[in-house]
Amino acid sequence: MVSIVLEWLFPFPCVAMFTTLLMLIGGLLGYLYGPYWGLRKVPGPPTLPLVGHLPLLAKYGPDVFSLLAKQYGPIYRFHMGRQPLILVADPELCKEVGIKKFKDIPNRSIPSPISASPLHQKGLFFTRDSRWSTMRNTILSVYQPSHLASLVPTMQSFIESATQNLDTPNEDIIFSNLSLRLATDVIGEAAFGVNFGLSKPHSVCESIKSVSVNNVRNDDDEVSDFINQHIYSTTQLKMDLSGSFSIILGLLAPILQEPFRQILKRIPGTMDSKIESTNEKLSGPLDEIVKRRMEDKNRTSKNFLSLILNARESKKVSENVFSPDYISAVTYEHLLAGSATTAFTLSSIVYLVAGHREVEKKLLQEIDGFGPPDRIPTAQDLHDSFPYLDQVS
Incomplete structure (x- = not known):
């Protein structure tokens, strides 16, 4: 009799459905808030499901970070969709994290724009485990003060070239373009040992995207094409809701990003298709530059690419760690990270000082x-x- 009553009150199909529903809700909450749980004690504004703090970024723009720093202190939480980021808003703490503690922060989470670009995932910043340690230790000498000091004359020559005749053009100069040209030239020389020639005076007022073979001091077509693709790739790495559909989806539901990217990249006209095409065009010139430098037996160790190749050939590091695709990626990473951030910093300083x-x-x-x-x-x-x-x- 009791069993009959229980079955009448709680039919088995209903219990099963209710249990399944609870498990689905629990799994969804765990997926959405799992990354947050370990950082819950770090101060930060309340988050919205799925979008996190993206509405704040849309409302205030880049100023949101200084506003949050004033409210929550120099270390606070900011959620790019589901993924929480720890932001450091103090110069001395930035040095502590970025330099002194850099070796203690392996296996970083991969932002959705980087997930949309396999090339960027093979750079130093997003490689993992023992490969990351080996790559880091190999390139550490590039950042020694003596080596950086030796680059001052190189920087000076590009600055002089870029700033010649700035007062002669009749039209306004877009300083952000000029600074990106300058930074790309300096880091291109330091990373690849290639002079891209973007800082030449006659190209100061031209759009960066219109760089032609005649404006590049290196006569190889792949270098010119590489510059164009590099600039496009730089502008598409967006951590907001203006990126491709798969990038936006990666902010909201990362587990769905890769399946949708694989589908959308095959549909002509989509942003994902354009990014995929850019990555393929970018990889080609990169591989050609690396191949040409590998065949050069008279190369020095003054640039980043030659340093890696010399270490690889001397058996100081395993060839499996620095395979050609990883060499291309880690070298390009320096050009991408250095040129974009340097150009933005220079432009911001000029704007604020003005x-x-x-x-x-x-x-x-x-x-x-x-x-x-x-x-x-x-x-x-x-x-x-x-x-x-x-x-x-």
Whole structure:
């Protein structure tokens, strides 16, 4: 009798459906809030399901990060969709995290724009486990102060080339384009040992996207094509809701990003298809540059690519770690990360200083007081003789 009553009150199909529903809800909540749980004690604004803090980014733009830093302190949480990020808004803490503690932060989470680009996943920043350690230890010498100091003359030559005749054009100069040209040239020389020639005076006022073979000092067609694809690829790595559909989906539901990317990249006209085409065109010139440098037996170790190849051939590192595709990716990573961030920093500084005339005046006084215009500063001069410039930057 009791069993009959229980079966009448709680029919088995209903119990099974209710249990399944609870498991689905629990799994969904675990998927959405699993990454958050380990960082729940880090301060940050309340999050919305799926979109996280993206509405705040859409409302305030980049200013949202300074606003949140004032409210929550120099270390706070910001959710790009489901994925929480720890943002550090203090210069000294940034040095601590980015330099001193860098070796202690392997296996980083991969943002959705990077997930949409297999090329970028093979760079140093997103490789994992023992491969990451080996790659990091191999390229560490590139960041020694002595090597960086040796690049000052290279930077000076590109700066002089880029800033010639800036007062002669009749039309306005887009400084963000100029700074991206300059940064790409400097890092292209340091990373690949290739002079892309974007800083030549006659190309200052041209759009970056219109770089032709005639504007590139290297005569190889693949270098010109590489520059065009690099610039397009840089502009498409968007951590907001203006990216491709698969990137947006990766912010909201990362598990669905790769299946949708595989489908959409095969549909002509979609943003995913364009990004896939760009990656393929980008990989070709990269592989050609690496192949040509591998065949060059007289190369030096002054640029990043040659340093890796020399270490690989001397058996200091396994060829399996630095396979050609990883060599291409980690070298390109330096060009991508360095040029985009440097250009953005330079443009932001010029924009902010232009709005504060007293800062501009004091800055120019310090620069003019260094010496005659033709005096080239050394790395030590940059460290010791420009305290106010250091504060501004």
